[in-house]
Amino acid sequence: MIKDTIYTKIKYFALVKSEIKRFFRQLRRENSFIKTTGDSLFIYEQYDNSEQLLYESGRRTMSYKGIYRKMTDKEARRLYITHVFEYVDRLLKGDGAKRVNILEVGCGNCINIVKLIEKYGDEISVTGIDISPERINVARKHYGAVLETADLKVGSITERLPFDDGQFDIVFSMHCLEQISYEVKSAIKEMYRLTGIYTVLIEPVFENGNFLQKLYLINSDHCRVILKTITELEYPVIENRVLDIQSNPRNQSSLIALKK
């Protein structure tokens, strides 16, 4: 226990040091780094199926309940998506339960969608949208028949999508809004418009972060106004907490849930 605490502290200060250096390196550049949705699209269009392969056979060091330990990527992913499962279960176990209609925004590699299908089968119907056509192509090719029941579409959540108001019982995102630094208000409004019952955001939340995370979000120009935007829009937050599982100590994930 003491060993874990010392390791965590040493790692934390080493990462703070490297982020401070990065901050000053960026200050010295003429154009500081500003991340647009176009930059994000450009980056993700280059991706192959490495994330899916890593998911299938990779292992990495994760922080779980504050302690670093090695685990398989599969286990780590399960611990992340469990937080979305909690909301699916609330609906499946609630009064008048019916098939749950789910949308993932920024589904990318489609690992979350595969995990939802594996766990719930035809108790749910799943739709995924992503701004990158190539990411959807790569996922379709990699997963083949597994993704047949999912409706995958190319589109940007910053624009009005061809779905009805409240069409999905659950609309969720996992590290997608972080990519939308300057249009997050339109993205959150569109997610909420499409939500029937719950919006679940698994994203970095600036206000929940420690000094290291705040610096990282500034250096990477990831979105820092998710909670501020939700507060301005006066959407009802039913949960806001830092997750117990973390893959990147610089960029911790929080869960924010909204109820309609």
Ligand SMILES: C[S@@+](CC[C@H](N)C(=O)[O-])C[C@H]1O[C@@H](n2cnc3c(N)ncnc32)[C@H](O)[C@@H]1O
């Ligand atoms: C960090 S990846 C996360 C992928 C997946 N949700 C996961 O948990 O592994 C972010 C994804 O968001 C997508 N994205 C970025 N901006 C978007 C936008 N405006 N609308 C829809 N998807 C977007 C990217 O193409 C990318 O696939």
